[in-house]
Amino acid sequence: MKLASLPGPGPDGRLIVIDRTVTRGLEVPHIAARLQDALDTWTDVAPRLEEAYADLNEGAGFPIDSSQFIAPLPRAYQFLDGSAYSEHMSVIRQARGAKLPDGYAEVPVIYQGTGAPMMGPRDPIIVPDKEGLDLDFEAELIVITDAVPLGASARQAERHIRLIGLLNDVSFRAFVPTEVARGMGLIHSKPLNAMAPILVTPDELGAAWVNAKASGRYKCEVNGVRIGELDPGADLMFSYAELLAYAARTRPLAAGTVLGAGAIANKDRANGCGCLAELRARQTLEGAAVLSPYLREGDRVTLAMYDAAGRSVFGTIDQTVVTQPTLN
Amino acid sequence: MKLASLPGPGPDGRLIVIDRTVTRGLEVPHIAARLQDALDTWTDVAPRLEEAYADLNEGAGFPIDSSQFIAPLPRAYQFLDGSAYSEHMSVIRQARGAKLPDGYAEVPVIYQGTGAPMMGPRDPIIVPDKEGLDLDFEAELIVITDAVPLGASARQAERHIRLIGLLNDVSFRAFVPTEVARGMGLIHSKPLNAMAPILVTPDELGAAWVNAKASGRYKCEVNGVRIGELDPGADLMFSYAELLAYAARTRPLAAGTVLGAGAIANKDRANGCGCLAELRARQTLEGAAVLSPYLREGDRVTLAMYDAAGRSVFGTIDQTVVTQPTLN
Numbered sequence: 096m097k098l099a100s101l102p103g104p105g106p107d108g109r110l111i112v113i114d115r116t117v118t119r120g121l122e123v124p125h126i127a128a129r130l131q132d133a134l135d136t137w138t139d140v141a142p143r144l145e146e147a148y149a150d151l152n153e154g155a156g157f158p159i160d161s162s163q164f165i166a167p168l169p170r171a172y173q174f175l176d177g178s179a180y181s182e183h184m185s186v187i188r189q190a191r192g193a194k195l196p197d198g199y200a201e202v203p204v205i206y207q208g209t210g211a212p213m214m215g216p217r218d219p220i221i222v223p224d225k226e227g228l229d230l231d232f233e234a235e236l237i238v239i240t241d242a243v244p245l246g247a248s249a250r251q252a253e254r255h256i257r258l259i260g261l262l263n264d265v266s267f268r269a270f271v272p273t274e275v276a277r278g279m280g281l282i283h284s285k286p287l288n289a290m291a292p293i294l295v296t297p298d299e300l301g302a303a304w305v306n307a308k309a310s311g312r313y314k315c316e317v318n319g320v321r322i323g324e325l326d327p328g329a330d331l332m333f334s335y336a337e338l339l340a341y342a343a344r345t346r347p348l349a350a351g352t353v354l355g356a357g358a359i360a361n362k363d364r365a366n367g368c369g370c371l372a373e374l375r376a377r378q379t380l381e382g383a384a385v386l387s388p389y390l391r392e393g394d395r396v397t398l399a400m401y402d403a404a405g406r407s408v409f410g411t412i413d414q415t416v417v418t419q420p421t422l423n
Numbered sequence: 424m425k426l427a428s429l430p431g432p433g434p435d436g437r438l439i440v441i442d443r444t445v446t447r448g449l450e451v452p453h454i455a456a457r458l459q460d461a462l463d464t465w466t467d468v469a470p471r472l473e474e475a476y477a478d479l480n481e482g483a484g485f486p487i488d489s490s491q492f493i494a495p496l497p498r499a500y501q502f503l504d505g506s507a508y509s510e511h512m513s514v515i516r517q518a519r520g521a522k523l524p525d526g527y528a529e530v531p532v533i534y535q536g537t538g539a540p541m542m543g544p545r546d547p548i549i550v551p552d553k554e555g556l557d558l559d560f561e562a563e564l565i566v567i568t569d570a571v572p573l574g575a576s577a578r579q580a581e582r583h584i585r586l587i588g589l590l591n592d593v594s595f596r597a598f599v600p601t602e603v604a605r606g607m608g609l610i611h612s613k614p615l616n617a618m619a620p621i622l623v624t625p626d627e628l629g630a631a632w633v634n635a636k637a638s639g640r641y642k643c644e645v646n647g648v649r650i651g652e653l654d655p656g657a658d659l660m661f662s663y664a665e666l667l668a669y670a671a672r673t674r675p676l677a678a679g680t681v682l683g684a685g686a687i688a689n690k691d692r693a694n695g696c697g698c699l700a701e702l703r704a705r706q707t708l709e710g711a712a713v714l715s716p717y718l719r720e721g722d723r724v725t726l727a728m729y730d731a732a733g734r735s736v737f738g739t740i741d742q743t744v745v746t747q748p749t750l751n
Contacts, residue, residue: 211500246749280608421574
């Protein structure tokens with residue numbers, strides 16, 4: 096099934112089930128007012144949400160204006176982000192002469208970022224009005240879980256993957272080397288993220304969801320110029336289930352945990368890049384005289400993923416950069 | 424005023440205002456059902472909660488059983504933890520021959536930990552049944568904010584400190600060196616945390632809250648043996664306002680952000696330690712033949728802070744270690 100959220104009355108919005116063609120929807124306050132409520136009691140409420148979805152696909156519901164959708168999960172209790180595409184890490188670190196994290200191919204690299212608030216798909220990317228922050232997007236595919244028990248195996252964790260979506264992991268590249276060197280992870284480097292408007296259950300992806308990896312054509316553009324057209328399933332070192340099991344090794348994960356696998360990157364260079372840092376790193380390694388710029392005021396980032404039939408699965412993240420004076 | 428939460432019906436419990444002597448309370452569903460709801464609209468609801476508090480102190484309300492209290496904020500959208508006591512970092516790193524983070528005395532060191540679920544004050548510390556995890560407590564004082572704007576100055580951020588409390592930042596020391604070396608922060612090292620039962624507004628601390636630092640006598644015991652009796656305000660390198668401003672430099676902070684300043688440590692060694700790692704590090708540096716052990720099955724940790732008159736301000740964190748077999 097497909098889920099989204101409408102704005103208000105509170106910061107978490109109202110859960111809405113939408114039909115397969117994203118033309119009609121049903122609000123479901125009698126089942127779960129907010130998506131978080133549904134995740135808190137997923138095994139109880141999912142069958143009832145699926146019934147609403149079946150009704151919608153038989154013509155029930157009301158016309159929707161998907162431009163009104165906010166982030167489907169407007170506040171997440173946890174955002175864990177892996178860096179599970181070797182191409183992304185290796186190209187970028189090679190270009191700046193930095194070493195790769197110890198054992199990155201055997202042991203997942205995961206940091207904890209901020210999950211609240213989650214920007215909506217059309218929210219501006221608001222950044223401090225300062226030079227040299229090196230603002231970037233990262234095209235990510237995310238999963239959302241209900242409660243994952245402490246010490247769950249990958250097989251167990253996979254059963255807790257309830258929803259799949261897209262995320263723009265907004266990044267300030269200027270802070271990454273310093274923050275990594277200090278060892279405590281990414282605070283200044285990783286501001287708020289944006290979610291694509293639609294979440295889908297794994298079954299909705301059909302054959303494109305295999306062994307907790309998703310395939311498709313993930314298109315990234317800046318100001319209408321293609322930066323990448325990537326397959327998120329092609330070169331992923333760890334499945335989402337393996338990443339979850341890693342994260343749950345010493346603690347349970349709360350319902351509503353959002354897990355990403357990092358900026359999507361393919362070994363096939365014809366596919367382009369899932370962020371500007373990787374594009375610039377490739378240009379550096381190729382000896383380019385001028386690098387593609389990082390994002391600037393007014394730049395527009397669009398991210399969307401298409402299935403084998405060319406249909407957009409999650410809707411579009413479409414954000415424009417806006418600067419704001421700050422005191423700090 | 425003083426706030427706490429009672430269990431159920433949902434995972435966030437029910438907000439209760441309690442009187443100054445922690446003997447009577449008033450549930451306030453007509454004002455805010457959950458503490459998160461109050462934080463979401465703090466400037467609107469706080470005056471009404473203060474009215475309830477005033478009524479309680481004049482004899483209104485019902486007798487309470489404080490042993491029923493769960494974590495006052497059972498799920499936090501963000502837990503940011505500084506390492507702002509130089510004594511803690513320097514002693515521990517010196518003992519294991521590791522260097523201090525670059526510029527730690529000028530630029531705050533902060534990582535993002537897990538804020539959901541927050542363990543209640545009497546919940547067991549459930550850990551995987553494995554050898555060599557080096558389980559430790561960390562005695563911390565925390566602040567909770569409403570929404571802090573992007574780029575807030577320390578002075579602005581201070582106005583968003585709405586509540587103060589205590590936290591046991593449970594840690595697996597065995598993973599820290601590896602996770603710090605990888606640069607991406609602490610995942611396995613930092614499982615779930617526990618909160619003391621009572622949160623108070625800054626005014627409640629009176630003269631013990633000055634320039635966004637809290638003073639008092641923070642007592643830490645393991646199995647009834649004193650590990651430390653620390654003053655959290657004495658040797659704090661950055662105020663809570665400065666730490667918040669640092670965290671908000673590139674992003675706004677969601678209402679319900681919990682910020683710690685790390686394991687409390689004093690330069691006066693007579694005060695003891697706020698965690699076992701520091702105690703062991705001191706023993707190592709003093710050439711002790713046998714070190715105090717890390718926490719083991721059945722060990723009991725109690726943390727509480729007392730004001731100048733010897734009254735417990737936040738209630739007691741009282742947890743016992745329980746191991747659990749896991750598959751991962």
